[in-house]
Amino acid sequence: MNTESKRIIRILISLCGLFICLVLYISYFQIFTADKIVTSNYNKRQWINEENILRGEITDRRGTILVNSVKTDKGQIRDYKYGKTYSHIIGYSSREYGKSGIEAVYNKELLDLNDSNPIGELKNILSDGETVGNNVVLTVDHEIQSYAYKLLGNRKGSIVLMNPKTGEIYAMISNPSFNPSTLKENWEDIVANEDSPLLNRATMGMYAPGSIFKLITATAAIENRETDEVFNCEGSIKIDGYVLKDYKGEAHGQVDLNEALAKSCNVAFSQIGLEIGDSKLRNAAEKYMFNSSIPFDLRTAKSTFPGKIDSKPELGASAIGQGKVLVTPLNMAMVASAIGNKGEMVKPILMKEIINSNSRVLKKNRTELLSRVTSPEIAERLKSMMIDVVEKGTGKNARISNIRVAGKTGTAENETGKEHAWFIGFAPADDAQVAVAVIVENSGKTGGTEAAPIARDLMRKAMQVLSK
Numbered sequence: 001m002n003t004e005s006k007r008i009i010r011i012l013i014s015l016c017g018l019f020i021c022l023v024l025y026i027s028y029f030q031i032f033t034a035d036k037i038v039t040s041n042y043n044k045r046q047w048i049n050e051e052n053i054l055r056g057e058i059t060d061r062r063g064t065i066l067v068n069s070v071k072t073d074k075g076q077i078r079d080y081k082y083g084k085t086y087s088h089i090i091g092y093s094s095r096e097y098g099k100s101g102i103e104a105v106y107n108k109e110l111l112d113l114n115d116s117n118p119i120g121e122l123k124n125i126l127s128d129g130e131t132v133g134n135n136v137v138l139t140v141d142h143e144i145q146s147y148a149y150k151l152l153g154n155r156k157g158s159i160v161l162m163n164p165k166t167g168e169i170y171a172m173i174s175n176p177s178f179n180p181s182t183l184k185e186n187w188e189d190i191v192a193n194e195d196s197p198l199l200n201r202a203t204m205g206m207y208a209p210g211s212i213f214k215l216i217t218a219t220a221a222i223e224n225r226e227t228d229e230v231f232n233c234e235g236s237i238k239i240d241g242y243v244l245k246d247y248k249g250e251a252h253g254q255v256d257l258n259e260a261l262a263k264s265c266n267v268a269f270s271q272i273g274l275e276i277g278d279s280k281l282r283n284a285a286e287k288y289m290f291n292s293s294i295p296f297d298l299r300t301a302k303s304t305f306p307g308k309i310d311s312k313p314e315l316g317a318s319a320i321g322q323g324k325v326l327v328t329p330l331n332m333a334m335v336a337s338a339i340g341n342k343g344e345m346v347k348p349i350l351m352k353e354i355i356n357s358n359s360r361v362l363k364k365n366r367t368e369l370l371s372r373v374t375s376p377e378i379a380e381r382l383k384s385m386m387i388d389v390v391e392k393g394t395g396k397n398a399r400i401s402n403i404r405v406a407g408k409t410g411t412a413e414n415e416t417g418k419e420h421a422w423f424i425g426f427a428p429a430d431d432a433q434v435a436v437a438v439i440v441e442n443s444g445k446t447g448g449t450e451a452a453p454i455a456r457d458l459m460r461k462a463m464q465v466l467s468k
Helices: 003-038 043-050 083-090 101-105 118-126 142-152 179-193 210-224 255-263 266-276 278-287 312-317 329-340 376-392 447-466
Strands: 067-073 075-080 135-138 155-162 171-173 231-233 237-238 243-244 253-255 343-345 352-357 361-364 370-371 406-412 420-427 434-440
Touching: 067 083, 075 083, 075 179, 083 101, 083 142, 083 171, 083 179, 142 155, 142 171, 142 447, 155 329, 155 447, 171 447, 179 243, 210 255, 210 266, 210 278, 210 312, 210 329, 210 376, 210 406, 210 447, 231 266, 237 266, 237 312, 243 266, 243 312, 255 266, 255 376, 266 278, 266 312, 278 312, 329 343, 329 376, 329 406, 329 420, 329 434, 376 406, 406 447, 420 447, 434 447
Parallel strands: none
Antiparallel strands: 067 075, 135 352, 155 171, 155 434, 231 253, 237 243, 343 370, 352 361, 406 420, 420 434
C-alpha cells in the first residue's frame, strides 16, 4: 500500500470518528439536554412559542380558574386572579424575570410543546395564534387555600394541608408573598426585601423543628427500647456540663413516654435520645425522608438530621429537634400524614392532571408509596399519644368539637431569640382525612398558643369543604 492510500485511509477513519462523535453528541443532547434547554428561562425561542400559542389555564381541583391568558394588541398577558394567595404555588411567567412555580415546571404542557422539534415549532408558528395550550389542574381547593391564607394573615411562616392517604395538597401557604400581577412594577422592592418574599417557605424553608421532632424520637424509642421507663423531670438536665431546659424551666415530675410527649418534656426525650444513640435516631428520621430529596412538583429542600454525632449534648439536643436538625413544613406535614396513614408515607401531589382544550386527560398524578416509616402497630401507638397531646396536653387549642384530633406542638429555639411556633397533626384521628403542618416564624409564643388554633380552624374548615 502506497503512502497516498494510507493517507486516504487515515482521513476516512478520522471522518468516521468525527461522524460517530456527532451522532453520540446529538443522541446525548436529545435524551438528556433538549428538554432542559427548551424549557429554560433563557431560551428566547420559548417566547416565540408564547406569541403563537395561547398559554393554558391553571385551575384548582374543582375547576376554579386561578390564572389564564388574555389576548391583547401586543400579544397575551397572564391574568393572576388571586394575587398573593397562590404566588408560591403558581409562580409567575415573565419575559423580564423568567418563570417560577407551576408556570416553570409545567411550561411545556401549558404551551402544548410536546412536539418540541422543528416541525412541531413550525406548525405552532404558522397557526397564526389559533393554537391553545393545555390546562394544569391542581390538587389545591380554592376555598381551603383562601381560608388558609387568611388564617396565616400577616404572620411570617407557612401552612401545608394535605390528604394523608393520597398525598394531594389541599392548601400550601408561604408568607411573606408577592403579587405576580405586579411583578414588573415591584421587582426591585421584592428582591431587596430581607424577608425573602420569593422564597417558598413550605418547600424550601429550613427550620429547627423543636418538639414536633419528638414524634420521630418516639418512633425510634418504641422500636428500639423499653418504653415503660419513667423519667424524673425537674425542669432541666445537665449533659456533660451543658444544661438543657424545658420551656420556661417547667418541671413535669415523674413521666413515662406517653406523658412526656403530651407535656412535651425535653428532659425525658433528651435522655431517650442518649439511650437510643445517634445511629438509630438517624435511621428513624431517614425513614421519614430526612436527608433525602422529596419528589414533588416544586423544588424542595432536604430536611436534615446530622451525620455522626460525637457529643452527648448535641445528641440530647437533636432528640428534641434542636441542634443541627432542620426541616421543611412540607416534610413535617408528611410526618403527620404517615402516622395518620398507618405508618405509610405517600408522595405529595400538587399537580392533579393535565387536560387539553377539549377536556381530555393527557397526564394524571397517582398516589405512590414513598416510605414505610414504621409498622401499623407503632403508628397506632403514636396516634394514641398524639390524641393525648391534644386532649390533655400542650395541644388543647387544636381540639375540634365532636372530632378527635391527633397532634403535636413545637416551640423551637433559633438564632433570632424568638421561638418558632409549630403544630402538626391530623383529623379525624381514627380515619385521617387531612393532615397539617403550621409554622409561625419568630412568634416568641408556644406552638400550643400560636400554631395550634390555626391548624384547628383550617382542619375544621377543610373537612367541611371536602364533605360537600
